[in-house]
Amino acid sequence: MSISPFIITRQTAIEHISESVFVGLCRKVGTSQLVAMRRDMMDISEMMKNHVSKGDNISMMLSGSQREGFRLKGSDKDIMFWPNDHRVVWDLSQYQYCNTQNQTLILCDCSESPPGFALLYLPSPSKEPRIQRACIKMKNRHYISSSIYRQIMCSAAPLTCSSIQHGPCESGIYITIEYDIADCFVCDFWPPSASSWIHRCHTWPQSDVVDDLVQNGCHFVAVGHKLGSHEDSEWRISFSLAEQKLVCAMNHCQFLTFALLKLFLTEIINNGLRDDDKLLCSYHMKTVVFWVIQLNTIPHWCPQNLLGCFWVCFKRILKWVYEGICPNFFIPGNNMFLGKIYSEAQHQLFVRLYGLYEKGFAYLLQSPSIRIYIINALHIPRLSICTDEHNLISEAEFDVNLFQEIYRQDTLPSLNLQGCMRYLSIIEQTIGSPLLTQFQVLMLQKLTANDLQKIAFNLHTKTYTHENKLRYRADKICHMLKLAAKFGFLPDMLYIVMYYFETLKYIEALSIIKMIKVKLAKPFVMFYNVNIKMYSEATCGQSWPTKMRQAVAWHIKLDNKIHYISELIPEQQSALQNGQPEIFLPPMVLLYMLEILCYRHVDTMRSRIALDDLQTLVHYDKGQFIHVLYRDISWQILGICQQVTGNFQAALYSYQKSLTQEPYHKIQTATEMRIAEIFRCNPCIT
Structure with missing residues (x-):
């Protein structure tokens, strides 16, 4: 097949649009610094998981788009x-x-x-x-x-x-x-x-x-x-x-060309198709980029030539579909279209792709992710587009991405006490390595916090009869939880509150609750949204550990194999039985719950006030403090608090609302059990 080359009549205009798309992709996909940071985080996460699984004689490797640095x-x-x-x-x-x-x-x-x-x-x-x-x-x-x-x-x-x-x-x-x-x-x-x-x-x-x-x-x-x-x-x-x-x-322009091909695939080629009708996949896009780079088809991979790079890759895919041959990059004799793209399906795919080819770059206007950057380029003077990656995202925006990545990768395997101690030892041996990047050190610090929390609550559930051992254990647990709070996010202080509540130290728990309330009320704190300007002004010049401790307020993770507070045991058991290893608690919801439970033993009036605050939060929050996926557990916690304070009618309503939410945590068994308990103890309730 002979395909006539695409004729660009206004080269400077194409370069201008390429620069705009490059900037847009850097914002959507990430700058080279962001992508490198993500890969560093996954490297250390994989290394730690392999250390833990050595005893099971198993090795693992992370791969796929996430491993490559994509967060699309x-x-x-x-x-x-x-x-x-x-x-x-x-x-x-x-x-x-x-x-x-x-x-x-x-x-x-x-x-x-x-x-x-x-x-x-x-x-x-x-x-x-x-x-x-x-x-x-x-x-x-x-x-x-x-x-x-x-x-x-x-x-x-x-x-x-x-x-x-x-x-x-x-x-x-x-x-x-x-x-x-x-x-x-x-x-x-x-x-x-x-x-x-x-x-x-x-x-x-x-x-x-x-x-x-x-x-x-x-x-x-x-x-x-x-x-x-x-x-x-x-x-x-x-x-x-x-x-x-x-x-x-790959250099970053090559990586973004791969990203553009992936968006082209999902938003244009495969858009509206059933899974069975999607003949091309992301692996084909990766393969074509590998071949084009190695064959040195493109002399300049740069922002001004991004669309040109994409066009060369697209033409090669079109050629492969026409011929019915997609050679594997390592073993060319392995035709990856064989048995999939042939006969009538091959013909229809070619006709569709050739139709896009005839439209030229205009077909990229069909992509929701790219359209705006092409349109902007047509209205912005050429000299106003800056492609310097260091100026494309602010320090505060980088911080948000960094902390999100830490949160994605900081999940520990479910370990018993001995396993947690072994994990801590591995962190200690690893953290001193001169080969670690600054991001990986930060990741290890957060993993240390998570591990200390698990050790503390594992220790708490162990049974001791000797009084000296009990006192020594309590001191050790408090020390570990306070140390963990120094390495973790702002809400990690709530683990200390949970421990104090479980050990009947209500006054101590309430003093920390007051402290956390003050910290969470500051306008620069990140919940599910963040005021970039306020965050930047408040944290300028501070270290990342300090920013984590003072400004990041994402949800609390509870390992469902570990008991933290008795009031949530049914929910943890229900989730675990249905394959959900963790429960995610919005920090404000957990804060109010602990305040209600502690004040019940100290000041019932304040307990009712805290319950009103929790009720207002759950009923009226629009996603600022409670993520939509965590509304099931939030309504459930409101119901638990209403039930323990004797408001059974309101508790019943909250449990029923929990059942109507997306069942993310799979706690329906616990919800139904609590509803049955209300009817059993209060037969007059309807």
Whole structure:
């Protein structure tokens, strides 16, 4: 197929629009500094998770759009797990590099599989029962069936009740983030079928990156080729780690070109289509960017040429669709369109894409994310567009992104007391490393706060009979919670209040509540919205730990395997039984709840005043203090407080309102139990 080149009659106008789109993408996708910060955070999060899972003989790797640095709506979080005591090798000569004493070796057989796929067989039995159960016998050998292994692993530990099987992955939504979890095997050696890729790397990526990728090998994920003769038994060679590092090796204009292609895909090509009709995916967009960069098709990747870079990538996709061939970047013989884009579907897709091609850049006006920047460029004098990334977002806006990223990544695994202590030891060993970035140090400090809180409440639930031990434990818990408050966000002081309430120290709890109230009332504090100007003026010149402690007031996380206060145990148990590992409490809601409960034992009049404040907040908040996803637990807490103070009719109304909210926390069982209790104790209530 011969495609006539797109003729730009006004080059300067296109450059001007490119600059405007570059600025818009920096604001929507992130500047290079923001993207680097996100990757740093995910690096340290992955490292800590791997430290913890060492005892379980499992390693994991984060991948997908989130791992690459995207935070676009729908950016997924992919997680790969593999057993440390199994290794795939390509031939018998590689045995000498493996620890055969502690590792079961799996031999790769590519003789009957399409490029990019392989059969895996066990020369000797595996000590892992699940792997052994997945074996089938072919050609007098025991092969690991990908379909059986996938089924065994997914049924063993589904992440949520709503998980579904999608290709090699268990897919679903976990705490508002789409995830794909793939159980796989690791190979420490680069695939022979991808050796040609090494020799192609003349200009990109650089030789040190190539060496790093080759030394890290690849993975095998549990899915076969649809047109292969052993679809149920084959495994696909995965270059997820290499791809992740290649995305990191892009300059920012290349990364934003990838982002623009992703937006083009979701907002224009696939807009309005059913999932089954979406033939092109984000992986195809990533592949075309890799090829275009490596083939050195574009001499200048810069803001003024962003649309030109995008256009070259789009033309190559159009060519691939016309030919029905999308060559895998590492193994070109693996046509990723095979079995998916062919015949009538291929023709219709080409016609649709060619129609967009004929419109030129004007078709980008169909993208809600890009349209405004194109229109703005037509009304703004050329010299007024600044593409200097350092001036595109303010220090305060960077802070908001930084703290949001910390909050996204600071979830700890559910650990018992010994596990929490081990985690603390790992943090202590890691935090002194000179290789850590300033963002990673900050992340470790927040993880320290979270871990100390879990240790404290784990200790609190342990039973001691000796009085000295009880006194020593109480002092230790208070010290840990106060230390955690110094490393965490502003509402982390509420963990101290919860502990004082549980240990009947109501006066001490109320004194801290008063202090927190004063801090939360300041106009620069971040809840779900933030006044950037006030925040900037109030925190100018302060360190990030100080800003976190004084200005960040996002919700409190309660691990549902740990008991914090007795009044919330039914909600935690209900959520846990329905696959929700944590409960998220808006800080103002928890603050008023603790104030009501404490004043009940000290001053009933003040308790009623606090209850009125909570009722006003829950009834009339428009999203400033209570996120829409957390209205179920907020109405529930209002009902609990009304019930314990004897207002059963109001409590019944609140519980019923909780049931009408989006069931984010999956606490309906607890809600129904509390409603039944009200009717049982008060038969006159209707």
